[in-house]
Amino acid sequence: MKCPWLLLLVIVTCGCQRQPEGSLMASFVDEYFDALFEWSPSTATSIGFHQYDSRIEDLSASAINRRIERLKQLQSGLMRARSGRLATTEDIDAQILDSQIKAELLDLETLQTWRHNPMNYVGLPGGAVDGLIKRNFAPPAERLRSVISRLKGVPALIDAMKANVQNPPHEFTDLAFRMAHGSVGFFRDTAAMWAKDAAGSDTSLLSEFDAANATAAKSLEDAADWLEKTLLPSSKGSYAIGAGNFSKKLLYEEMVDTPIDRLLAIGEANLERDYNAFIETARKIDSSKSPMAVMKSLSDDHPMEVSLIPDAKRTVEGLIQFINTKDIVTIPSQVRPNITETPPYARSGTFASMDTPGPYEEKATEAFYYVTPPEKDWDAKHKEEHLRAFNPAVMTLITIHEAYPGHYVQFLNAKQFPTKTRKILYCSSNVEGWAHYSEQMMLDEGFGAGDPRMRLAQLEEALLRDARYIVGIQLHTAGWTVEQGAKFFEEKAFQEPANAYEEARRGAYNPTYLYYTLGKLQIYKLRDDYRKAKGASYSLKNFHDEFLKQGGIPIKLIRRILLPDDDGSTL
Structure with missing residues (x-):
C-alpha cells in the first residue's frame, strides 16, 4: 500500500547540522525505516535497499493489524526520542515522522482503504516486479531470482484482496479491473521477454520463472474476472471521506491546517483568476x-x-x-x-x-x-x-x-541530503507544487517568447489543477458525484469529456489532489517573502537552488529554514 508521504524515490533535507551519531533520534529513525521496509519490501527496492528484493508485500488482514500495532509502538518510541533536546535537523525529522505515522494510521485504521480500494492490491505486483527489471543494480540472473520470488507471492496478494475488500465504490472497482487486465499483458509480454534474456543459458532458471510467471498472470487474470463479474455489480460504497478526515489527511500529509471553507475560497479565487486569463489569452489568438x-x-x-x-x-x-x-x-x-x-x-x-x-x-x-x-x-x-x-x-x-x-x-x-529521513520521505504539495509552479515560472521568465498559444496551454494546465483543487474538496466534503466533478472539469478547465471523467474519478480515490495548486501557491508566497527578506541580494536562481536543497519537506518547514524569523502563513 502506498504510504501517504512515500514515493518510488524521495527527497527531503535541511541544510543544518547532521544527526548526532548514537542519539535516541538516530536510533529511532533506523527502527522506523526497518519496520517500514519489512512492511513494504517493494518500497525498499525502489529506494535502493536490496536486501528486501526477494519479498513482496503481505496485505492480509492479520498483517495489516500487525502493522497498525507496530505503528503505535513506533509512535510511543518517537515520543521517547523527542523527550530530550533535539538538534534542528532532528526536530524537523521528528515532525516529519510524527506526521507520517499519523497519516498511515488514519489510512489503515480510520479510512481503511485496504477494505475499500482493490487498486491497492492489483497495482502492486506489476510495480514490485518492474522495480527489479527496469534498473541494472545487480546481475540480471540475480534479479531474475528475486522476480521469481515475488511472483510466487502474487496469488496471496489476490487472495487478500478477495478476503479484505468489501463494498468499494464502483469507480474504484472499475479502475482496478483495468489495472489488473493491463498487468496480465505486462507479465506475459514485458516480464517474459526480459526474463528470457536475463536467464541466458540457464534453462532451469527460466523454467522456474515461466512457472511462477504463468501462475502470477493467471492470478491477475482471475482477479480481473472477479473484479468485473463479482465485485463490480456489488460495488456501491461511498468514496467520500468527510470533512474531518479530509482536514486530518491534509494536516498529516502536507502540514496544512487551513480550515476547509477558507481553503475552498482560496482555490475558487485562484481558479477565477486563471479562468479570466484563459479567456483573455484565447481572444488574443482568435477573437472570432x-x-x-x-x-x-x-x-x-x-x-x-x-x-x-x-x-x-x-x-x-x-x-x-x-x-x-x-x-x-x-x-x-x-x-x-x-x-x-x-x-x-x-x-x-x-x-x-x-x-x-x-x-x-x-x-x-x-x-x-x-x-x-x-x-x-x-x-x-x-x-x-x-x-x-x-x-x-x-x-x-x-x-x-x-x-x-x-x-x-x-x-x-x-x-x-544529510539525513536518512529526508532522503526517503516527501510530501506532495512540495514535489507536485514545485513541478506545477515551474510551468508558470518558466513562461513568466520568457520561455516561449510570449507566444499566446504557449500561455493558453499553461493556463489550461493551471485550470486543470485548479479544478482538481476544488473537485477534491467537493467530492469528499460536500457530496458531489463524480459526474458533477466531470462537468466541472469540462466547464471550468476546458477538458474533453473522457479526460474530464478520468480526472474527476481520480479525485474519488485521491482526495487531496489539490496539492498541485496548493503547493504552487505556497511556493509563490514563500518566494515573495524570501525576496523581501533578501532585498538587493535576491536572485531567482538562488531561491530555486535553496528551495531544492531542502528536499520534499512540507513548505511550512522550508519557511522555517529559509526565513528563520518568519511566523507568516504559508498561503
Whole structure:
C-alpha cells in the first residue's frame, strides 16, 4: 500500500547540522525505516535497499493489524526520542515522522482503504516486479531470482484482496479491473521477454520463472474476472471521506491546517483568476472563436499514437538550454531521463509521470519519464480525446513539469541530503507544487517568447489543477458525484469529456489532489517573502537552488529554514 508521504524515490533535507551519531533520534529513525521496509519490501527496492528484493508485500488482514500495532509502538518510541533536546535537523525529522505515522494510521485504521480500494492490491505486483527489471543494480540472473520470488507471492496478494475488500465504490472497482487486465499483458509480454534474456543459458532458471510467471498472470487474470463479474455489480460504497478526515489527511500529509471553507475560497479565487486569463489569452489568438474552440483548434495538432514518445523526446533540449541561459536553476547532472510509455499497471488516471532511482541506489542510474498512450481497447473517439491532450504546447509543459526544471531536476538533488529521513520521505504539495509552479515560472521568465498559444496551454494546465483543487474538496466534503466533478472539469478547465471523467474519478480515490495548486501557491508566497527578506541580494536562481536543497519537506518547514524569523502563513 502506498504510504501517504512515500514515493518510488524521495527527497527531503535541511541544510543544518547532521544527526548526532548514537542519539535516541538516530536510533529511532533506523527502527522506523526497518519496520517500514519489512512492511513494504517493494518500497525498499525502489529506494535502493536490496536486501528486501526477494519479498513482496503481505496485505492480509492479520498483517495489516500487525502493522497498525507496530505503528503505535513506533509512535510511543518517537515520543521517547523527542523527550530530550533535539538538534534542528532532528526536530524537523521528528515532525516529519510524527506526521507520517499519523497519516498511515488514519489510512489503515480510520479510512481503511485496504477494505475499500482493490487498486491497492492489483497495482502492486506489476510495480514490485518492474522495480527489479527496469534498473541494472545487480546481475540480471540475480534479479531474475528475486522476480521469481515475488511472483510466487502474487496469488496471496489476490487472495487478500478477495478476503479484505468489501463494498468499494464502483469507480474504484472499475479502475482496478483495468489495472489488473493491463498487468496480465505486462507479465506475459514485458516480464517474459526480459526474463528470457536475463536467464541466458540457464534453462532451469527460466523454467522456474515461466512457472511462477504463468501462475502470477493467471492470478491477475482471475482477479480481473472477479473484479468485473463479482465485485463490480456489488460495488456501491461511498468514496467520500468527510470533512474531518479530509482536514486530518491534509494536516498529516502536507502540514496544512487551513480550515476547509477558507481553503475552498482560496482555490475558487485562484481558479477565477486563471479562468479570466484563459479567456483573455484565447481572444488574443482568435477573437472570432469561443475560448474552448480556440483551445480545441490548438489540440487539432496532436501526435498520432506512434509518435507520442518521439514528440515528448523532442521537447527536452530546448528547455535545458533556456534554463542554463537564463540562470533559472542549477541542473546537478547532464544525464537525461529515458522517455518511454507508462507501464500498464501504472496507468490509472495518469497522463505522465517521472520515476527516478532511489537515493540509496548505488549502481543503477536510470530515470524514466513516462508518457501514457491510449489503451489498445479504447474506441477511436476515446483515443482521439486522449491524444488531443498532448498537443505541442501542452507536451512541452508536461516536460517542464515532469523533467526540466520539475520533478527530474528536483530528484537529481536527492542523494546530497544529510539525513536518512529526508532522503526517503516527501510530501506532495512540495514535489507536485514545485513541478506545477515551474510551468508558470518558466513562461513568466520568457520561455516561449510570449507566444499566446504557449500561455493558453499553461493556463489550461493551471485550470486543470485548479479544478482538481476544488473537485477534491467537493467530492469528499460536500457530496458531489463524480459526474458533477466531470462537468466541472469540462466547464471550468476546458477538458474533453473522457479526460474530464478520468480526472474527476481520480479525485474519488485521491482526495487531496489539490496539492498541485496548493503547493504552487505556497511556493509563490514563500518566494515573495524570501525576496523581501533578501532585498538587493535576491536572485531567482538562488531561491530555486535553496528551495531544492531542502528536499520534499512540507513548505511550512522550508519557511522555517529559509526565513528563520518568519511566523507568516504559508498561503
